[in-house]
Amino acid sequence: MIDRTRLQHLLDHERATFAERNPLSAEAYGAAANLLGSVPMTWMNKRAGGFPLYLATADGARVTDLDGHEYVDLCLGDTGAMAGHSPRPVVEAVRHRLADVGGLTAMMPTEDAAWVGAELARRFGLPYWSFSLTATDANRWAMRLARALTDRPKILFHSYCYHGSVDESLIVLDGAGRPASRPGNVGAPCDVLLTSRVAEFNDLDGLERELAHGDVAAVLIEPALTNIGIVLPEPGYLDGVRELSRASGTLLIYDETHTFSAGPGGATARWALRPDMLTIGKAIAGGVPCGAYGLSAELAESVLGRADLDLVDMGGVGGTLAGNPVSMAAARACLGEVLTESAFAHMTALTTRLADGLRAAIVAHGLSWTVSQLGARVEYRFADPAPRNGTESYAAADPELDDYLHVFAANRGVLLTPFHNMALTCPQTAVADVDRYRDVFTESLSHLAS
Numbered sequence: 379m380i381d382r383t384r385l386q387h388l389l390d391h392e393r394a395t396f397a398e399r400n401p402l403s404a405e406a407y408g409a410a411a412n413l414l415g416s417v418p419m420t421w422m423n424k425r426a427g428g429f430p431l432y433l434a435t436a437d438g439a440r441v442t443d444l445d446g447h448e449y450v451d452l453c454l455g456d457t458g459a460m461a462g463h464s465p466r467p468v469v470e471a472v473r474h475r476l477a478d479v480g481g482l483t484a485m486m487p488t489e490d491a492a493w494v495g496a497e498l499a500r501r502f503g504l505p506y507w508s509f510s511l512t513a514t515d516a517n518r519w520a521m522r523l524a525r526a527l528t529d530r531p532k533i534l535f536h537s538y539c540y541h542g543s544v545d546e547s548l549i550v551l552d553g554a555g556r557p558a559s560r561p562g563n564v565g566a567p568c569d570v571l572l573t574s575r576v577a578e579f580n581d582l583d584g585l586e587r588e589l590a591h592g593d594v595a596a597v598l599i600e601p602a603l604t605n606i607g608i609v610l611p612e613p614g615y616l617d618g619v620r621e622l623s624r625a626s627g628t629l630l631i632y633d634e635t636h637t638f639s640a641g642p643g644g645a646t647a648r649w650a651l652r653p654d655m656l657t658i659g660k661a662i663a664g665g666v667p668c669g670a671y672g673l674s675a676e677l678a679e680s681v682l683g684r685a686d687l688d689l690v691d692m693g694g695v696g697g698t699l700a701g702n703p704v705s706m707a708a709a710r711a712c713l714g715e716v717l718t719e720s721a722f723a724h725m726t727a728l729t730t731r732l733a734d735g736l737r738a739a740i741v742a743h744g745l746s747w748t749v750s751q752l753g754a755r756v757e758y759r760f761a762d763p764a765p766r767n768g769t770e771s772y773a774a775a776d777p778e779l780d781d782y783l784h785v786f787a788a789n790r791g792v793l794l795t796p797f798h799n800m801a802l803t804c805p806q807t808a809v810a811d812v813d814r815y816r817d818v819f820t821e822s823l824s825h826l827a828s
């Protein structure tokens with residue numbers, strides 16, 4: 379379908395434009411000699427343009443770079459900034475905590491934490507909550523508790539899932555449908571097959587087969603895959619997951635870090651899901667580091683009733699800075715005043731408009747691509763019909779095409795998530811912003827076709 383020579387030519391041209399447009403970002407990147415890979419975190423080397431754009435300012439749905447360009451930001455920190463950049467209530471709550479009353483970290487609880495716990499309980503339906511600084515840690519600790527409570531060693535994941543830098547999750551089904559270490563799994567502490575099992579998304583038979591071994595403490599999954607394109611659950615799939623996990627004595631943990639985009643209570647509230655535990659991070663404190671995990675009443679009782687579980691000191695669930703006063707103040711402001719019902723209604727409506735626009739452009743250019751939406755997030759995949767699972771979606775990847783579409787958009791003032799073709803809206807995103815991306819996307823396809 380795609381003329382590869384033409385694609386390479388267009389990509390080279392866009393990269394040259396990118397280099398010309400961004401001399402100050404290039405210079406800053408070149409000067410970061412003492413950073414590993416020249417970036418503050420190695421994943422920042424994932425960039426379509428050849429070097430990362432350096433952030434100058436950020437406000438609401440916009441960022442500017444060092445070279446003075448303004449962008450409609452549809453990356454939004456890959457969900458960390460789904461509340462928009464520096465939302466005023468969060469800024470004011472953090473400023474108040476730091477400047478008026480003090481206390482960045484103190485090893486003492488604040489009343490904000492109880493408010494946030496109650497709000498998470500109201501939104502997600504799980505009554506007890508504990509905090510981390512990242513979603514990765516929320517997952518680590520949820521898994522640890524699940525293993526302790528069930529006395530089983532393994533965690534089951536979906537093939538091509540992503541739950542943060544969690545060793546156990548780096549498992550896939552290989553070309554022959556056998557479990558294997560995910561390519562790129564560096565420095566693993568042991569063979570991932572010792573710690574984990576894997577099934578395809580939307581495959582209840584595969585899940586049943588794996589759970590029948592009786593050694594899985596928990597199924598840790600997203601209710602829709604969001605890190606290999608968006609793969610939505612087929613009717614009945616999530617009900618089946620609940621039934622099979624319950625029948626096999628396996629706990630069910632939903633990671634709502636990205637699927638929070640589905641609404642104020644994530645996919646859990648939107649689809650009336652009933653997990654035993656839930657993990658989340660990224661956006662809940664408006665971008666201030668904060669993760670959380672919630673437990674059902676029954677699980678909380680079991681955890682607290684087990685005198686042999688050392689949850690206070692050396693038991694492997696910890697984090698000196700977790701639940702700190704600033705994270706809690708930020709989460710209270712974000713959930714109380716920013717990521718509200720009406721904000722989600724606005725974001726979802728805009729994203730639907732964007733999804734329709736992307737679909738129209740794809741159809742107009744005769745491409746066999748599909749668009750999937752989950753509330754405030756939308757993503758296209760180079761496959762039609764839409765992939766049903768992670769393996770199918772992985773097979774539809776085209777990194778060169780991704781790079782072209784990303785750098786083309788960046789050169790015209792629209793930022794996308796480097797790891798996805800995902801576009802996310804925030805409360806401050808406007809109709810003109812999503813229409814701008816639709817137009818830029820349409821133009822990029824026209825160049826590809828002509």
Ligand SMILES: Cc1ncc(COP(=O)(O)O)c(C=O)c1O
Pocket residue numbers: 456512513514515540541542543600605633634635636659660
């Ligand atoms: C579903 C999911 N869970 C967990 C994480 C990890 O988040 P963090 O890197 O903030 O710990 C991610 C990151 O992309 C994610 O997509």
